[in-house]
Amino acid sequence: xxxxxxxxxxxxxxxxxxxxxxxxxxxxxxxxxxxxxxxxxxxxxxxxxxxxxxxxxxxxxxxxxxxxxxxxxxxxxxxxxxxxxxxxxxxxxxxxxxxxxxxxxxxxxxxxxxxxxxxxxxxxxxxxxxxxxxxxxxxxxxxxxxxxxxxxxxxxxxxxxxxxxxxxxxxxxxxxxxxxxxxxxxxxxxxxxxxxxxxxxxxxxxxxxxxxxxxxxxxxxxxxxxxxxxxxxxxxxxxxxxxxxxxxxxxxxxxxxxxxxxxxxxxxxxxxxxxxxxxxxxxxxxxxxxxxxxxxxxxxxxxxxxxxxxxxxxxxxxxxxxxxxxxxxxxxxxxxxxxxxxxxxxxxxxxxxxxxxxxxxxxxxxxxxxxxxxxxxxxxxxxxxxxxxxxxxxxxxxxxxxxxxxxxxxxxxxxxxxxxxxxxxxxxxxxxxxxxxxxxxxxxxxxxxxxxxxxxxxxxxxxxxxxxxxxxxxxxxxxxxxxxxxxxxxxxxxxxxxxxxxxxxxxxxxxxxxxxxxxxxxxxxxxxxxxxxxxxxxxxxxxxxxxxxxxxxxxxxxxxxxxxxxxxxxxxxxxxxxxxxxxxxxxxxxxxxxxxxxxxxxxxxxxxxxxxxxxxxxxxxxxxxxxxxxxxxxxxxxxxxxxxxxxxxxxxxxxxxxxxxxxxxxxxxxxxxxxxxxxxxxxxxxxxxxxxxxxxxxxxxxxxxxxxxxxxxxxxxxxxxxxxxxxxxxxxxxxxxxxxxxxxxxxxxxxxxxxxxxxxxxxxxxxxx
Amino acid sequence: xxxxxxxxxxxxxxxxxxxxxxxxxxxxxxxxxxxxxxxxxxxxxxxxxxxxxxxxxxxxxxxxxxxxxxxxxxxxxxxxxxxxxxxxxxxxxxxxxxxxxxxxxxxxxxxxxxxxxxxxxxxxxxxxx
Numbered sequence: 069x070x071x072x073x074x075x076x077x078x079x080x081x082x083x084x085x086x087x088x089x090x091x092x093x094x095x096x097x098x099x100x101x102x103x104x105x106x107x108x109x110x111x112x113x114x115x116x117x118x119x120x121x122x123x124x125x126x127x128x129x130x131x132x133x134x135x136x137x138x139x140x141x142x143x144x145x146x147x148x149x150x151x152x153x154x155x156x157x158x159x160x161x162x163x164x165x166x167x168x169x170x171x172x173x174x175x176x177x178x179x180x181x182x183x184x185x186x187x188x189x190x191x192x193x194x195x196x197x198x199x200x201x202x203x204x205x206x207x208x209x210x211x212x213x214x215x216x217x218x219x220x221x222x223x224x225x226x227x228x229x230x231x232x233x234x235x236x237x238x239x240x241x242x243x244x245x246x247x248x249x250x251x252x253x254x255x256x257x258x259x260x261x262x263x264x265x266x267x268x269x270x271x272x273x274x275x276x277x278x279x280x281x282x283x284x285x286x287x288x289x290x291x292x293x294x295x296x297x298x299x300x301x302x303x304x305x306x307x308x309x310x311x312x313x314x315x316x317x318x319x320x321x322x323x324x325x326x327x328x329x330x331x332x333x334x335x336x337x338x339x340x341x342x343x344x345x346x347x348x349x350x351x352x353x354x355x356x357x358x359x360x361x362x363x364x365x366x367x368x369x370x371x372x373x374x375x376x377x378x379x380x381x382x383x384x385x386x387x388x389x390x391x392x393x394x395x396x397x398x399x400x401x402x403x404x405x406x407x408x409x410x411x412x413x414x415x416x417x418x419x420x421x422x423x424x425x426x427x428x429x430x431x432x433x434x435x436x437x438x439x440x441x442x443x444x445x446x447x448x449x450x451x452x453x454x455x456x457x458x459x460x461x462x463x464x465x466x467x468x469x470x471x472x473x474x475x476x477x478x479x480x481x482x483x484x485x486x487x488x489x490x491x492x493x494x495x496x497x498x499x500x501x502x503x504x505x506x507x508x509x510x511x512x513x514x515x516x517x518x519x520x521x522x523x524x525x526x527x528x529x530x531x532x533x534x535x536x537x538x539x540x541x542x543x544x545x546x547x548x549x550x551x552x553x554x555x556x557x558x559x560x561x562x563x564x565x566x567x568x569x570x571x572x573x574x575x576x577x578x579x580x581x582x583x584x585x586x587x588x589x590x591x592x593x594x595x596x597x598x599x600x601x602x603x604x605x606x607x608x609x610x611x612x613x614x615x616x617x618x619x620x621x622x623x624x625x626x627x628x629x630x631x632x633x634x635x636x637x638x639x640x641x642x643x644x645x646x647x648x649x650x651x652x653x654x655x656x657x658x659x660x661x662x663x664x665x666x667x668x669x670x671x672x673x674x675x676x677x678x679x680x681x682x683x684x685x686x687x688x689x690x691x692x693x694x695x696x697x698x699x700x701x702x703x704x705x706x707x708x709x710x711x712x713x714x715x716x717x718x719x720x721x722x723x724x725x726x727x728x729x730x731x732x733x734x735x736x737x738x739x740x741x742x743x744x745x746x747x748x749x750x751x752x753x754x755x756x757x758x759x760x761x762x763x764x765x766x767x768x769x770x771x772x773x774x775x776x777x778x779x780x781x782x783x784x785x786x787x788x789x790x791x792x793x794x795x796x797x798x799x800x801x802x803x804x805x806x807x808x809x810x811x812x813x814x815x816x817x818x819x820x821x822x823x824x825x826x827x828x829x830x831x832x833x834x835x836x837x
Numbered sequence: 838x839x840x841x842x843x844x845x846x847x848x849x850x851x852x853x854x855x856x857x858x859x860x861x862x863x864x865x866x867x868x869x870x871x872x873x874x875x876x877x878x879x880x881x882x883x884x885x886x887x888x889x890x891x892x893x894x895x896x897x898x899x900x901x902x903x904x905x906x907x908x909x910x911x912x913x914x915x916x917x918x919x920x921x922x923x924x925x926x927x928x929x930x931x932x933x934x935x936x937x938x939x940x941x942x943x944x945x946x947x948x949x950x951x952x953x954x955x956x957x958x959x960x961x962x963x964x965x966x
Binding site for chain 2: 434437438453455458636674
């Protein structure tokens with residue numbers, strides 16, 4: 069009850085704050101004190117509600133549906149904290165928390181700069197509607213409220229359902245807390261734009277809005293990067309980016325925010341692009357809302373690997389109305405005021421910095437457009453074809469590649485341009501070194517094996533961007549390093565592009581079978597499967613010894629049956645600087661630095677097989693036997709009598725250990741009747757059938773259906789396996805791949821973010837002046 | 838100034854056409870097995886795993902083979918390039934993406950869909966008498 073009560077008070081007081089601020093803007097100045105007070109109260113109650121939820125999680129109050137759904141008593145404290153935002157209700161809570169806290173900073177900031185009432189009335193409305201979602205979909209619901217007829221009131225489950233093993237990861241603990249700062253922060257440029265429209269103050273607003281826009285891009289960007297680390301490290305996608313709706317939905321607002329920064333820079337200097345900046349700032353936040361709608365409303369339904377939980381009718385409608393309300397306020401005002409926004413003549417010279425910065429902004433908008441159309445494809449196809457279907461990942465690669473090439477070229481060119489007009493001769497002179505360097509670099513790579521035209525072009529423009537940025541950054545670093553932000557970021561972008569090309573286009577993958585204790589050479593590494601062991605109550609590690617140049621390291625590849633996901637989970641082991649095992653295992657770091665700085669090695673477990681045992685490839689079709697019914701197969705008559713399982717095996721099965729189950733089968737061959745019991749051995753939940761000899765054939769029990777009393781067997785000629793005798797050997801099948809220069813991707817990302825930090829500090833200091 | 842507008846609109850139109858073309862090209866339609874057999878395009882089929890028929894993972898070729906039955910009751914043999922997906926056993930529905938070639942469906946991607954038993958009260962019942 070307490071949790072809900074806190075949310076209600078926070079909701080009511082933020083509503084007061086919004087109204088108070090708006091009325092004070094409309095002239096009733098005295099109300100601003102009350103509005104401020106209301107905002108503080110609501111922020112305090114949001115913080116209290118969040119603290120309360122955290123308290124419930126840490127003390128395992130499983131009578132709350134949310135706590136029960138995502139946590140359990142066996143989780144470590146960091147993981148337990150991460151269950152706060154493992155579900156929808158908690159992520160909205162986290163978003164609201166950040167919105168409330170950032171609002172406190174925004175309040176004093178805007179008060180200093182003299183537009184508190186306008187900006188806070190808009191910003192506070194965002195909080196009102198987020199709180200409304202929490203009122204409708206509360207994290208403080210009791211289990212007997214969620215399932216009124218099935219669970220009796222006052223019931224406290226002794227244990228929770230636990231956290232999805234995919235989310236039990238260091239990167240996942242820190243990913244949502246960072247990305248939601250970005251989501252919350254995106255409301256601030258929006259509020260500034262709407263406040264500017266309300267105040268009819270179209271030119272000067274970008275100065276105070278700029279640090280916030282950079283802040284939003286920085287935090288959202290950091291969140292995206294960490295999401296990429298997670299995908300690479302844990303999901304086993306084999307890459308850091310899968311163009312998944314959840315990823316795309318954070319990428320799109322980020323692209324818009326980054327585009328806005330470029331033209332805000334021009335407006336600060338010349339006053340041009342006022343309308344564009346207003347529109348883009350509004351759009352960035354609307355896209356945050358639209359993305360939330362796409363990924364939280366269940367509208368994408370069946371079209372993605374992610375399973376999207378349908379949150380129910382009310383949340384669906386609320387999310388839609390959120391988009392409509394804020395679009396109406398933002399774009400409506402922009403449309404109404406469009407005539408009075410002063411039009412500063414833009415320098416139309418192609419060789420001006422203004423014009424090129426605008427092109428950058430427009431290009432980022434176009435990229436965002438392609439991505440959002442692709443992500444919305446289930447909705448678009450549903451409308452056009454009546455049946456929802458998603459676009460293939462190739463759509464994104466196809467559309468973004470040419471834009472990436474242009475973008476890299478533009479990064480190089482625009483940074484050498486002067487304001488107003490560049491002297492063509494001076495331009496030629498400053499481009500000489502980067503062009504030459506990029507040409508040499510690309511030629512070397514073409515000789516080394518880059519053969520595709522588009523890839524070679526992308527390498528050319530990316531390295532061009534790199535050399536241009538590096539040269540300017542070097543000059544600035546010697547003069548005034550405070551101004552290095554933008555150049556640093558662009559160096560990072562160029563490195564990132566090069567890393568993406570190398571690691572995604574020129575990676576190598578091979579499926580290898582590793583018989584136990586037998587070394588196999590793959591990509592210059594010697595791999596030996598040395599056995600497996602249980603690492604906790606369900607996870608099993610398959611240890612592969614990796615050797616190179618005298619160094620060796622034992623990689624635990626995980627493959628296990630997850631109770632939570634009801635299926636086999638496979639965790640790759642990655643020799644990567646992102647592997648956080650380096651904190652606990654100093655040997656790994658030494659091995660990495662020595663062997664994998666330029667090439668990550670990625671080992672994914674696929675399955676555990678047995679040589680000499682059952683090889684289904686040669687079985688042909690399976691024979692289905694019903695209980696007590698004879699079936700004639702060639703010369704053989706088969707009759708399934710009953711299952712055979714010892715009570716010991718039964719107990720093992722119940723406790724999740726390895727066990728065996730047999731099928732008693734009566735075989736009649738050449739007039740002779742005999743009973744045989746072929747068995748299936750389950751090792752780490754992997755079925756491993758072992759056949760028995762009947763006549764001149766091998767009878768293998770392959771599959772079973774206990775309820776219907778059916779089994780599937782195979783009967784194949786004995787000759788195929790007769791030569792393999794003795795103890796069968798375990799064979800671990802893995803997929804090994806090497807990703808060249810993927811560290812450039814991570815390094816590029818870090819440089820990009822560092823550049824954002826430097827720029828943000830500079831713009832903050834300029835506001836204070 | 839006029840020239841800039843013309844160049845701008847041509848560029849924008851170009852991007853839109855390029856985008857629309859890529860969109861149509863990459864949009865993988867949901868079809869039935871019968872329809873999949875008639876086209877060489879990449880399609881996707883929703884269906885159920887036929888558990889009675891053979892299904893196995895072949896380590897040598899890294900292929901997972903199983904049979905899929907669609908809503909019309911047609912059955913097709915699926916050869917998937919890759920391991921058996923996580924959660925395959927309990928999936929209520931399976932979506933395969935790929936092409937139908939010479940009697941088999943060559944799948945490049947499998948999505949598994951689950952009965953929405955997440956957050957259901959069933960899991961709670963074990964504690965109640």
